[in-house]
Amino acid sequence: MMTGSTCDCLVCQLEKSLIAELGDERAGEEYRLLTASSTILSRFANSLELIGQLHTPGTSNHGPSGDLILLELLRSSRESGVHSIWQQMLLLVFIPTIHRTTSQIAATFPSLARDDISQHALATLLEFLRSRELHTRHSHIAFTIARKVRRLAYRWAIHESRAAASDDGDQSPMVYAADVGAPDSLHAEIFLHQFLDHCQRTGWLSSEERDLLIEFKVEGISCRELASRNGHSAVAIQHRIQRSLDRLRRLAKSPPEPLPEQLELFPR
Numbered sequence: 001m002m003t004g005s006t007c008d009c010l011v012c013q014l015e016k017s018l019i020a021e022l023g024d025e026r027a028g029e030e031y032r033l034l035t036a037s038s039t040i041l042s043r044f045a046n047s048l049e050l051i052g053q054l055h056t057p058g059t060s061n062h063g064p065s066g067d068l069i070l071l072e073l074l075r076s077s078r079e080s081g082v083h084s085i086w087q088q089m090l091l092l093v094f095i096p097t098i099h100r101t102t103s104q105i106a107a108t109f110p111s112l113a114r115d116d117i118s119q120h121a122l123a124t125l126l127e128f129l130r131s132r133e134l135h136t137r138h139s140h141i142a143f144t145i146a147r148k149v150r151r152l153a154y155r156w157a158i159h160e161s162r163a164a165a166s167d168d169g170d171q172s173p174m175v176y177a178a179d180v181g182a183p184d185s186l187h188a189e190i191f192l193h194q195f196l197d198h199c200q201r202t203g204w205l206s207s208e209e210r211d212l213l214i215e216f217k218v219e220g221i222s223c224r225e226l227a228s229r230n231g232h233s234a235v236a237i238q239h240r241i242q243r244s245l246d247r248l249r250r251l252a253k254s255p256p257e258p259l260p261e262q263l264e265l266f267p268r
Helices: 010-022 025-035 047-054 066-080 085-093 095-108 114-129 141-167 184-201 207-218 223-230 234-253 261-265
Strands: none
Touching: 010 025, 010 047, 010 085, 010 095, 010 114, 025 047, 025 085, 047 066, 047 085, 066 085, 066 141, 085 095, 085 114, 095 114, 095 141, 114 141, 184 207, 207 223, 207 234, 223 234
């Protein structure tokens, strides 16, 4: 929760609305009925107590981990449909992430309206919460969601700013995250996405190889988890990733055209 905040932006208004709705006696009764069969969620008296636990740095070792709580919330949300108490709870869990991302993007891209940024970030969150990509994850759930929302929000902001600059007759496109002051932790990720997109367009990587490198290098999914998705062994996945990286390194040594510095993201 953004305790003590005096901000009255769209995200903060949504937070206040969600807190009021989930704190209602009727919502409390619905929560207790729905969580009666869940050993993980029923440990919390109400939804706001559960969310407070997730917002507490360093989840207590005496209770369920943040991953277990979020996995149970996501499962319940999938089974209950989009307009449910579970979706409201998930939104409230990630309100701080949405607010922080919106503030950073608004400061970096002053030409973009803050409400537009907020709406896009919220839509991105809701879409990713329903994605197959997230449903195959079993650990680092909060980190994965926050990173995905931030990265996609920045890519959208870069695209929107570039389009606005083009409409205004400014022909100096903002191609990379570093050019627009995105947080350092996002530079490599956005940079790498752009580079792998380029590699696929030029035929250096197949779409499957590109997706595999994104999942391994950007999403941080292990070879074992990747192997479990498609029936191959972890060793086979590791070898395929290595072959793709070796091919890119060979291209870096004798490129058919000048290559950008993104290849530095593939250290030996």
